[in-house]
Amino acid sequence: MPDNPQNAVPAHPPASSQSQLLRRMFDAAVASAQPAHCVPPHLPTPQSLGTGRLIVIGAGKASAAMARAVEDAWPGPLSGLVVTRYGYGVPCERIEIAEAAHPVPDAAGEKAAQRLLALVSGLREDDLVLCLISGGGSSLLPLAAPGLTLQDKQALNRALLKSGATISEMNCVRRHLSAIKGGRLAAACHPARVLTLLISDVPGDNPMDIASGPTVPDPTTCADALAIVRRYGIDVPPAVRALLESGEGESIKPGDARLACCETRIVATPQQALEAAAQVAREAGYPAFILGDALEGEASDVGAVHAGIARQVAERGQPVPAPCVLLSGGETTVTVRGEGRGGRNVEFLLALGVALQGHPRIHALAADTDGVDGQEEIAGACLAPDTLARAWALGIKPRDALANNDGHGFFEALGDTVVTGPTLTNVNDFRAIVIDRT
Structure with missing residues (x-):
């Protein structure tokens, strides 16, 4: 017609x-998929915590609402930090809410990612880290791998968003250019236990693709990420290409002992x-x-x-x-x-x-x-x-x-x-x- x-x-x-x-x-x-409904049924009991501390961390567009759901349901002491998109903050009393840019990351997200890593350093075996992850976490935790800058990450995100690559392909690239994604956040929590609650925004609900999997192992490689860059003709900064070609951006792989005490639950799905x-x-x-x-x-x-x-x-x-x-x-x-x-x-x-x-x-x-x-x-x-x-x-x-x-x-x-x-x-x-x- x-x-x-x-x-x-x-x-x-x-x-x-x-x-x-x-x-x-x-x-x-x-x-x-509102956190107030889907998060509380998956929380641990205070009795299961024993004498350890509960530290709440997280990232994503739903993470602040998830944190509020935890506060409303958890009777004991807790502390923590989550980062969400500008305008998506929810008032919390015991968990700090930081806001940052999405989908192109900014310095506020970089700072929040640095603080998350610092918060979980030096934990003990009886501590429990409750990690609240939802879609958008990749951009909200833009801590670059050594040798890269925030500007590199920003340029990469812009190029990925215009490339036509699938979300799984984009997150494969992101995992290998990060100091916090691809299981690295969970590894930083070792030897504490880690319970990750996920709200899925990805086809197939694969945990490693939700916010680029900061607390789960990653079987993909730098070579896989480089192949995606080449497949779509993505114009990436020279430092990004060099890191992928060197293989120095490898993520945490399945079987890594530092992830032995990690549990993952998907609480809401498409x-x-x-x-x-x-x-x-x-x-x-x-x-x-x-x-x-x-x-x-x-x-x-x-x-x-x-x-x-x-x-x-x-x-x-x-x-x-x-x-x-x-x-x-x-x-x-x-x-x-x-x-x-x-x-x-x-x-x-x-x-x-x-x-x-x-x-x-x-x-x-x-x-x-x-x-x-x-x-x-x-x-x-x-x-x-x-x-x-x-x-x-x-x-x-x-x-x-x-x-x-x-x-x-x-x-x-x-x-x-x-x-x-x-x-x-x-x-x-x-x-x-x-x-x-x-």
């Missing part, structure tokens, strides 16, 4: 029942969030189907594929009949080639809309559960059957916006963005498609 207007429509239509359902599902997904959303859909009378909680790939490609599935459901009743809701999670990527601001959820949604071409029975929402899509203080956006027509009426060409990686500009102009503010959790991307029968 040509990329031009068919009918003039209002720029800001009233919220439909479908859009309201989409937002309720997203809110339920976020609520299911799958749990999708199941919470599915329950909301079913209560509203829509059968819900989860397509996957770990979908990856270019956001525009994933959007086009979802459009194909949605059309098949709407027009053929396959593989399931309408009405229904299709849900998916994971973490797509955007290889930024245009002048837009990227944002994988808005890029997915714009590609979905371009492929659907205003299908009259399909509505959708795509948003990041942490409230930030890419580097924008916008969680995502909503798509309706009239979205493209309203864009055309404003002189906006959807295909051009997609080619320019300008999903944020596109949905902002229509007033269709989803803005939540800090959600204080992070279980990755959330995508929902409502398909009506008539």
